[in-house]
Amino acid sequence: xxxxxxxxxxxxxxxxxxxxxxxxxxxxxxxxxxxxxxxxxxxxxxxxxxxxxxxxxxxxxxxxxxxxxxxxxxxxxxxxxxxxxxxxxxxxxxxxxxxxxxxxxxxxxxxxxxxxxxxxxxxxxxxxxxxxxxxxxxxxxxxxxxxxxxxxxxxxxxxxxxxxxxxxxxxxxxxxxxxxxxxxxxxxxxxxxxxxxxxxxxxxxxxxxxxxxxxxxxxxxxxxxxxxxxxxxxxxxxxxxxxxxxxxxxxxxxxxxxxxxxxxxxxxxxxxxxxxxxxxxxxxxxxxxxxxxxxxxxxxxxxxxxxxxxxxxxxxxxxxxxxxxxxxxxxxxxxxxxxxxxxxxxxxxx
Numbered sequence: 184x185x186x187x188x189x190x191x192x193x194x195x196x197x198x199x200x201x202x203x204x205x206x207x208x209x210x211x212x213x214x215x216x217x218x219x220x221x222x223x224x225x226x227x228x229x230x231x232x233x234x235x236x237x238x239x240x241x242x243x244x245x246x247x248x249x250x251x252x253x254x255x256x257x258x259x260x261x262x263x264x265x266x267x268x269x270x271x272x273x274x275x276x277x278x279x280x281x282x283x284x285x286x287x288x289x290x291x292x293x294x295x296x297x298x299x300x301x302x303x304x305x306x307x308x309x310x311x312x313x314x315x316x317x318x319x320x321x322x323x324x325x326x327x328x329x330x331x332x333x334x335x336x337x338x339x340x341x342x343x344x345x346x347x348x349x350x351x352x353x354x355x356x357x358x359x360x361x362x363x364x365x366x367x368x369x370x371x372x373x374x375x376x377x378x379x380x381x382x383x384x385x386x387x388x389x390x391x392x393x394x395x396x397x398x399x400x401x402x403x404x405x406x407x408x409x410x411x412x413x414x415x416x417x418x419x420x421x422x423x424x425x426x427x428x429x430x431x432x433x434x435x436x437x438x439x440x441x442x443x444x445x446x447x448x449x450x451x452x453x454x455x456x457x458x459x460x461x462x463x464x465x466x467x468x469x470x471x472x473x474x475x476x477x478x479x480x481x482x483x484x485x486x487x488x489x490x491x492x493x494x495x496x497x498x499x500x501x502x503x504x505x506x507x508x509x510x511x512x513x514x515x516x517x518x519x520x521x522x523x524x525x526x527x528x529x530x531x532x533x
Contacts, residue, residue, distance in 0.1 A: 186343045188336045189390030190529065191280075191383040194273035195499050196266055197238035197489060198354075198377050204234050210243055211372050219364045228373045233462040233483060237376030237490035239356040246359050255357045255417045259295030260304075263352050266379040267305050271350050274381035282310040286345035287338050291320040291331035291494055293411070293520075294353045294418070301352065324409065325458055326399075326519025327351055327494030328380065333397035333527050335384050343386040352379040353493035358411070358418040367422040374461055376490030380498035392509055392529040398441035402433060405522035427463040430518060435471035437524045438516060447528065449473070453510035456529075458497040458517035459486040468516070481507070494519075 208229035216222045239246075240262035267290070275282060288311065290302045297304065300319040302311075318338070323330045328351050335349035355375035360368050384394070408429060410421040439449055449472060457468050459482035469476055477483075481503040485496060492499070497517050504513065515527045 186340070186386045188339045188384055188386045188394040189532065190392045190394060191385055191390040192274050192277035193380070193382050193391065193498065193502055193505065194270050194277060195378065195380045195495065195502050196270040196273065197379070198240050198262055198266065200239045200242050202237050202239055202243050204229055204232070204236065206243060207237070207372065210247060211369065214247060214361055215364065215369060219369065222369065225366060225369050228370055231462065232373050233486050234374070234490045235487050237356075238378060240354045240377050241356070246356065249361055250417070251415070252417055256295055256297065259354050259357055260297045262354055262377070263292065263295065263297070263301050264305055266352050267301050267350055268308055270379045270381040271309060271348060274348065274383050278383040280346060280383065283312055284346050285311055285315060285348045286342065287316040287318065288348045288350065289318040289320065289331055289335040289338065290350045290352070291323055291327035292352045293322055293324045293327060294355050294493060295357060296321060302350070322520065323494060324519035325460060325491070325493045325496070326517045326521070326523050326525040328458065328497040329515045329517040329525040329527050330399060330519070330523070331494065332382060332515070333525065335382070336394040336397060336527070339384040339386050345385070347384040349382045349384060350379065351381070351495040351498060353377060353495055355491070355493050358420060360416065360419060362416055363419055367420045370422060371420045374491050376492050378489055378492035378495045378499065380495035380502070382498070390532055391505055392532055395512070395528040395530045396442070396445035396447065397527050398444055399526070400437035400441060400524045402437070402522045405429070408522045410520040427467040429522070430464060431467035431470050434468060434518065434524050435473070438472065438514070438526055441524070441526045442514070442528070445528065452512055452514045452528070454504065454513045455479070456497060456501050456504055456513050456515045457482050459483065459500065460491055460518065462486070
């Protein structure tokens with residue numbers, strides 16, 4: 184198809200500060216062991232998370248001090264602006280384009296906010312035209328890398344020839360809480376990191392792959408599985424223990440239904456590119472999609488080196504899959520608040 188939307192380029196980036204998992208475990212013990220009676224038992228998550236390093240918006244010492252909304256959102260704006268310029272510039276350079284070529288920019292982020300939104304703040308720095316269409320997305324969480332890419336591809340399809348820039352930025356670490364003496368918060372300190380990714384999309388353009396189909400499934404009565412709560416201190420993690428078993432039972436049929444709407448079956452997919460939410464979630468997804476155990480190797484590699492960065496994580500995985508050689512057909516899969524499963528299928532460019 185001449186006007187099929189192509190993924191023209193992809194770039195990933197992460198903040199400069201790197202925290203080793205052993206350092207994070209030691210810091211968490213200092214912060215929580217004397218105040219949370221079950222910490223010793225729960226601390227095993229640092230060893231079992233499958234994570235070696237994570238990149239964060241601020242150095243480790245910053246997280247050992249109390250912070251309110253203003254501190255957190257000041258840090259969010261500062262780091263998100265830098266990551267936006269860095270990753271968007273790389274994606275455009277790889278596409279052989281300039282910022283002035285971009286007709287539409289879609290930005291997803293659920294770990295902080297600023298008004299005007301990040302792409303507006305960075306418009307002059309980047310060199311975007313005054314006629315650019317801006318589509319900032321909030322609330323998609325871990326599904327945002329796939330759902331945001333789907334939205335960007337539909338915008339590109341609606342205006343053949345237009346250049347759509349999709350940017351995913353998450354600074355999960357800024358939601359770490361000293362005051363939250365809860366199991367989900369302590370697990371979050373062992374699991375989440377920060378990162379960003381950007382894609383250039385264009386209908387009719389040569390590229391890395393064709394965006395073949397997109398779809399989502401919203402599960403009823405699942406609002407409490409994953410999300411944020413909001414209070415005077417900041418965002419607080421909602422992460423239910425039921426997530427892995429729920430994914431194992433329900434995600435397979437949901438993805439099958441999404442694919443079926445586009446005339447595809449799970450057997451048509453040569454490689455699933457999945458959001459690595461954690462080791463338990465990866466095992467659940469492998470089971471749900473009838474994959475061989477431990478077959479999602481790139482997902483585990485990204486989890487090891489970066490942790491769960493929420494929405495851009497699946498794009499880090501896609502970056503590795505592309506470098507390794509994209510198969511004939513791949514399906515990106517992620518889950519997020521709602522509770523939602525999102526899927527985008529890609530066909531390798533000829």
